[in-house]
Amino acid sequence: MPVYYYDPPDRFVAGAVGQPGERIFYLQARSTGRVTSVVLEKFQVSLLAERIDELLDEVLRRTGGSPEVPATAPSALQDDEPLDLPLLEDFRVGAIALAWDGDGGMVVIEAQEESEEPVEPLAEDIPPDGPGVLRVRITPGAARAFAQRALRVVSAGRPPCPLCGLPLDADGHICPRQNGHRAGNV
Numbered sequence: 001m002p003v004y005y006y007d008p009p010d011r012f013v014a015g016a017v018g019q020p021g022e023r024i025f026y027l028q029a030r031s032t033g034r035v036t037s038v039v040l041e042k043f044q045v046s047l048l049a050e051r052i053d054e055l056l057d058e059v060l061r062r063t064g065g066s067p068e069v070p071a072t073a074p075s076a077l078q079d080d081e082p083l084d085l086p087l088l089e090d091f092r093v094g095a096i097a098l099a100w101d102g103d104g105g106m107v108v109i110e111a112q113e114e115s116e117e118p119v120e121p122l123a124e125d126i127p128p129d130g131p132g133v134l135r136v137r138i139t140p141g142a143a144r145a146f147a148q149r150a151l152r153v154v155s156a157g158r159p160p161c162p163l164c165g166l167p168l169d170a171d172g173h174i175c176p177r178q179n180g181h182r183a184g185n186v
Helices: 042-063 140-155
Strands: 003-006 011-017 024-031 034-040 091-101 106-113 133-138
Touching (some): 011 042, 024 133, 042 140
Parallel strands (some): 034 091
Antiparallel strands (some): 011 024, 106 133
């Protein structure tokens, strides 16, 4: 499977297509006329965004406040544009790895294709016959902007049930906190 490197990409975003409850989530990287789009689960988008913020907060804590690492997403890097079209799935993500490259001051994100035989996360040598890999290196500011957008994309779905936190459908849902009784939109 191919390996897609973007160091750094012109654009790296999370996005979703479809109606709430039936959305398909993507990570998309673009650079000089090429676009890579990989499909992943909503919880993976949410976790990745949270982990990026945690990673950068830890870098700030350890460095005593690095000028290269913003505490929040720079407004100039905000990206509200839709995903690039045509939207073609390169692969479905199984594992995601995240790292801080202290030498280059960059955040490294790797999304690996679902596979029975995954490769070592963030390995230098990726076997050509292994699973597909999307690896991007982005600045801390771009990482903060990615995380901010990703959390907005995730929260734009169905509203949560006020009792259990599970997503509400248009006709409510079977709420475990109500012993299986149907909870309407509250």
